[in-house]
Amino acid sequence: xxxxxxSPQFLSIQEGENLTVYCNSSSVFSSLQWYRQEPGExxxxxxxxxxxxxxxxxxxxxxxxxxxxxxxxxxxxxxxPGDTGLYLCAGGHTGNQFYFGTGTSLTVIP
Amino acid sequence: xxxxxxxxxxxxxxKKQPVAFWCNPISxxxxxxxxRQNLGQGPELLIRYENEEAVDDSQLPKDRFSxxxxxxxxxxxxxxxxxxxxxxxxxxASSLVGPRDPHGYTFGSGTRLTVV
Numbered sequence: 001x002x003x004x005x006x007s008p009q010f011l012s013i014q015e016g017e018n019l020t021v022y023c024n025s026s027s028v029f030s031s032l033q034w035y036r037q038e039p040g041e042x043x044x045x046x047x048x049x050x051x052x053x054x055x056x057x058x059x060x061x062x063x064x065x066x067x068x069x070x071x072x073x074x075x076x077x078x079x080x081p082g083d084t085g086l087y088l089c090a091g092g093h094t095g096n097q098f099y100f101g102t103g104t105s106l107t108v109i110p
Numbered sequence: 111x112x113x114x115x116x117x118x119x120x121x122x123x124x125k126k127q128p129v130a131f132w133c134n135p136i137s138x139x140x141x142x143x144x145x146r147q148n149l150g151q152g153p154e155l156l157i158r159y160e161n162e163e164a165v166d167d168s169q170l171p172k173d174r175f176s177x178x179x180x181x182x183x184x185x186x187x188x189x190x191x192x193x194x195x196x197x198x199x200x201x202x203a204s205s206l207v208g209p210r211d212p213h214g215y216t217f218g219s220g221t222r223l224t225v226v
Contacts, residue, residue, distance in 0.1 A: 035190070035215055037134075042114070042201050052214070088152050095165070097143070097209030100152035103148025 003027055004091050005102035012107040013079055021074045021104045023089035030092055032065055032072050035100075037086040043100075079108045112136070115204050116218035124226055128190035131221045135183070135204030142179060144187050153201055158209060159185065166184065175214040192225045199223070 004025045013019055023032070031050040035043035047056050049065035049072065056063045060083075062075040072089055086105050090098035115134040123129050135142050140161050145153035158166040158173065161182035170177065174193070179185040189196055199220040205211035 004152075006152075031210070031212070035214070040205070041219050043215075044217070045214030048212050048214065085151065092153075092210050097155065097158060098215070100145075100154070103150060103152045105150055 003099050004089055006087075006089060006101040006104045008104060009102065010105050010107075012102075012109065014079070015080060015108055015110050016078050017077050019079055019106070021076075021087050021106070023072045023074075023091075023101050025070050027091065027093070028069050032069070032092070033098060034063055034072070034074055035088040035090065035091045038062060038087060043086075043088055076106075080104075081108045081110050082110050114202055114204055114216050114218035114222055116189060116200075116220055117220065118221055120146060120222050120224075122224045123192055125194055126191040128187055128188065129223060130188045131200050131202075131223075133185045133187070133202030136204070136206075136216055137186070139204035139206050139216070141180070141205045141208050142204075143186050143203040144177060144185070145203065147199045147201055147220070156187070156200075160208070163214075170203070189223075192223075194225050197223055197225045 007022045033048045036047045037074045038041040047063045052069045054065045061075045064073050088105050089101040092098040117132050140163045142159040144156040147153040157170045157177050177187045199222050201220045203215040203217045205215045
């Protein structure tokens, strides 16, 4: 059962454009993680956010955890072909494992 | 440091045949997970081990799937008999301090299973 819905499901943009990926749930999470997965590989952790309203930046990537801790967003500035991949959010409840979202497949065209 | 190692990388079998996947987690990681991932979707948990104990196998189809983690290190996931709908990527992951590890899970490259 997927508790987290991501949107859009697919995104194809030109190099240099900005984009935002959303992760939404009806559940409150104690923390949320974002992963990126390249073809033929496993997901790799990008960031963990734990506080409602928290914003973290990782170079051109900006992650935000919603105030109510039910949603999160990932914003990429000036996308590059190397950003291509499947972006996954994963939400965790206290004492339980992280559940992964439905995924957003991003393609950045040179 | 070696990452999570999985084998084989690819497996093609006929339906009704058995298949097994192997995983070697990162040394010292007590928690091990098996996930199934369909193309373009997020991974779905099949089973979680704390050392050698399966602590969450609620999503494991127990009529045909089985798993073991002998000595709390390597793990094997088996399907017998395989069905067409089992075609997917099977991912193994491990974490150091349990399911809520803030450092996240370290995943292997997965085994892509095709059932024909």
